[in-house]
Amino acid sequence: MTSNLTPRLGARLAAALRRLWPWSRPSAERYRDFNGRYFADFYEQERMLADGPRMAFYHAAIQRHVHPGDRVIDLGTGTGILAALAARRGAAVVHAIDHSPILTHARTLAAANGLTSISFANVHSTEFSLPEPVDVILHEQMGDCLFDEDMVANVTDLRDRLLKPGGRIVPSRFEFYCEPVKVRDARHVPFIWELKVHGYDYSVLERKRPQDPGYYHLRSSDLGLVEHCLGEPAPALTFDLHTVHEAGLPRALTFRRTVVHPGRLDGYAVYFRALVDDDLALGSGPLDSGRAPHWGFRLLRTDRADFAAGEVIEVRLTIGAWTDLDSWRWSHRRLPAAQPAGCAGPE
Numbered sequence: 001m002t003s004n005l006t007p008r009l010g011a012r013l014a015a016a017l018r019r020l021w022p023w024s025r026p027s028a029e030r031y032r033d034f035n036g037r038y039f040a041d042f043y044e045q046e047r048m049l050a051d052g053p054r055m056a057f058y059h060a061a062i063q064r065h066v067h068p069g070d071r072v073i074d075l076g077t078g079t080g081i082l083a084a085l086a087a088r089r090g091a092a093v094v095h096a097i098d099h100s101p102i103l104t105h106a107r108t109l110a111a112a113n114g115l116t117s118i119s120f121a122n123v124h125s126t127e128f129s130l131p132e133p134v135d136v137i138l139h140e141q142m143g144d145c146l147f148d149e150d151m152v153a154n155v156t157d158l159r160d161r162l163l164k165p166g167g168r169i170v171p172s173r174f175e176f177y178c179e180p181v182k183v184r185d186a187r188h189v190p191f192i193w194e195l196k197v198h199g200y201d202y203s204v205l206e207r208k209r210p211q212d213p214g215y216y217h218l219r220s221s222d223l224g225l226v227e228h229c230l231g232e233p234a235p236a237l238t239f240d241l242h243t244v245h246e247a248g249l250p251r252a253l254t255f256r257r258t259v260v261h262p263g264r265l266d267g268y269a270v271y272f273r274a275l276v277d278d279d280l281a282l283g284s285g286p287l288d289s290g291r292a293p294h295w296g297f298r299l300l301r302t303d304r305a306d307f308a309a310g311e312v313i314e315v316r317l318t319i320g321a322w323t324d325l326d327s328w329r330w331s332h333r334r335l336p337a338a339q340p341a342g343c344a345g346p347e
């Protein structure tokens with residue numbers, strides 16, 4: 001009897017612990033829970049739907065790349081908007097999947113709008129399957145730092161299992177940026193140990209640098225924050241979801257920028273561009289007036305450094321996991337003006 005009870009009790013205790021202490025779960029499971037709850041609210045969906053550049057980009061992309069009669073998967077359908085655009089474009093069937101309770105509202109909306117070619121599934125994409133492959137995978141899985149909503153793992157899993165050879169992923173091409181920038185003087189917040197306030201010197205606190213990685217990156221979507229990039233922006237990494245594999249993403253990037261706007265370096269701005277063809281793009285850059293406004297960007301803060309025109313900043317970014325900004329580390333070194341500029345590329 002005891003030998004029967006022990007595993008059962010153990011399982012019940014583990015279940016109780018999970019409920020009481022959600023952080024005891026493995027991080028992938030925790031992230032799924034968080035993501036599903038985060039997108040269950042109307043507010044998050046409203047922000048995305050009201051983002052004019054985002055919706056214009058997807059509307060144009062679907063007009064171009066979904067053809068009448070196509071079989072389509074909409075990965076992470078939310079309120080069902082991309083599925084609805086594909087259905088109205090003439091797709092034979094759209095499989096609209098989402099693991100969040102928001103899916104209930106997507107069903108209601110499709111019925112209220114008279115769309116009958118959408119088939120809804122309330123599952124995580126990794127548990128979704130079909131008897132025959134599809135022509136198109138639609139998705140909007142981009143996080144502020146591009147990778148943080150597990151886009152690469154989720155889309156490539158569906159691609160490898162359920163996309164026809166020659167099928168299309170919309171959007172598929174991505175540019176990841178990590179640009180050295182100066183923040184506007186009035187908005188600049190130095191590290192505390194760099195401060196001297198009315199002669200009161202904080203430099204002694206450098207010994208107490210916080211260990212929390214979150215302290216070193218700042219979230220913003222404020223177009224007034226960044227004054228300029230020190231060099232000419234260029235992607236630090238590009239990839240195409242038709243061919244990329246998560247394990248093949250580089251774990252370190254080293255790239256160089258020749259300084260064209262001299263002065264103070266405050267950090268690196270992390271943002272992205274998604275491309276559908278060369279003339280249709282969606283960006284989240286802090287200096288892009290046409291940026292999709294609901295995405296934030298990140299400032300990876302650096303110790304103060306000043307650069308003269310023509311000097312070269314060599315940035316090194318190392319990545320524990322692309323999905324976890326807290327695992328990223330960054331540094332730079334100054335190279336004399338004669339060094340070649342541009343992207344040294346992934347390692």
Ligand SMILES: C[S@@+](CC[C@H](N)C(=O)[O-])C[C@H]1O[C@@H](n2cnc3c(N)ncnc32)[C@H](O)[C@@H]1O
Pocket residue numbers: 035036039040048049075076077078079080081082097098099100102123124125126139140141142154
């Ligand atoms: C950024 S929202 C986009 C919603 C909608 N496609 C749109 O463009 O308005 C991402 C959605 O994907 C869902 N999601 C994220 N990862 C998923 C996964 N692996 N499987 C199913 N749904 C997922 C979320 O619950 C959320 O509703």
